[in-house]
Amino acid sequence: MSEQNTNHESPEQNVAHDNIEHSDSILEETMKEFDPQHNSGEEMTIENExxxxxxxxRIAELEGEVKEAKEGTARANAEAYDAQKRMEQEADKSKKFALQKFARELLEIVDNLERAIENADANDPVAEGVQLTHKALLAVLHKNGIEVVDPQGxxxxxxxxxxxxxxxxxxxxTVGTVLQKGYSLNGRLLRPAMVRVGQ
Known part of the structure; x- marks a missing residue:
């Protein structure tokens, strides 16, 4: 009785065994399908090519897109940098020459003080005060970037x-006589010097 059970499998075991064999067969056929040795070498070569x-x-296309994007970013950064520099330069220029109109009006006062000093009596006590005022005003102008242009000789x-x-x-x-001194503001001519020149 025991030998019959050993030599004969149950119907369920037979079905399981058949399923395993069938699965192995499908797997084997699938492997053969993708195995270059079981396919035409020419067809695989063409497909691979x-x-x-x-x-x-596709790689070349993507590389081109990346390169174009990098160049676009570089251009945008350069334009932004240039725009920032221009704004800084304009702000600096505006700051330097904001006093230009006001400074020109002050120069008229300087001219009047110098004429008063030239025509003042040496013994006039007021002349000393005018000279001190003139000196103080020139110091203020110098502090704000205004320099005298006196080209005598x-x-x-x-x-x-x-x-x-x-x-x-x-x-x-050659400049022989300076009729009116000139002035510059931060290196930029504010007013030219009026002169007589030798021939």
Whole structure:
């Protein structure tokens, strides 16, 4: 009785065994389908070449897009940097020359003080006060970037000087007489010096 049970499997065991064999058969056929040795070498080569070419083309396309994006970002950064620099320069320029109009009006006061000093009597006690006022005003102008242009005896420079007459005693192209001093604001000409020049 025991030998019959050993040599004969139950129907359920037979079904399970058949299912296992069937699964193994399907797996084996599937492996063969994707095994290059069981397929046409020419067909696999063509398919691989097509896939490889497509893959390479896609890579090249993506690389181009990345390069274009990087270049666009670089251009945007450069434009933003340039715009920021321009704004800083404009702000700095506005700051430097904000006093330009006011400074020109002050120069008229300086001119009047200098004329008063030239025409004052040496013994006049008021003259000393005028001189002190003139000196203090020039110090304030200097502190704010305003410098005197006094070209007496220098070579004539059309960028800084305005020739209004000829000085017969001066050397050629040399400033002989300064009729009115010039001034610059932070290195930029505020008013040219009015001069007589030798011929």
């Amino acid at each position: 097509i896939d490889l070419d497509t893959f390479k083309a 220098e070579k004539f420079n059309a960028d800084l000087h305005e020739a209004v007459d000829i000085d017969a005693e001066a050397e050629a192209d």
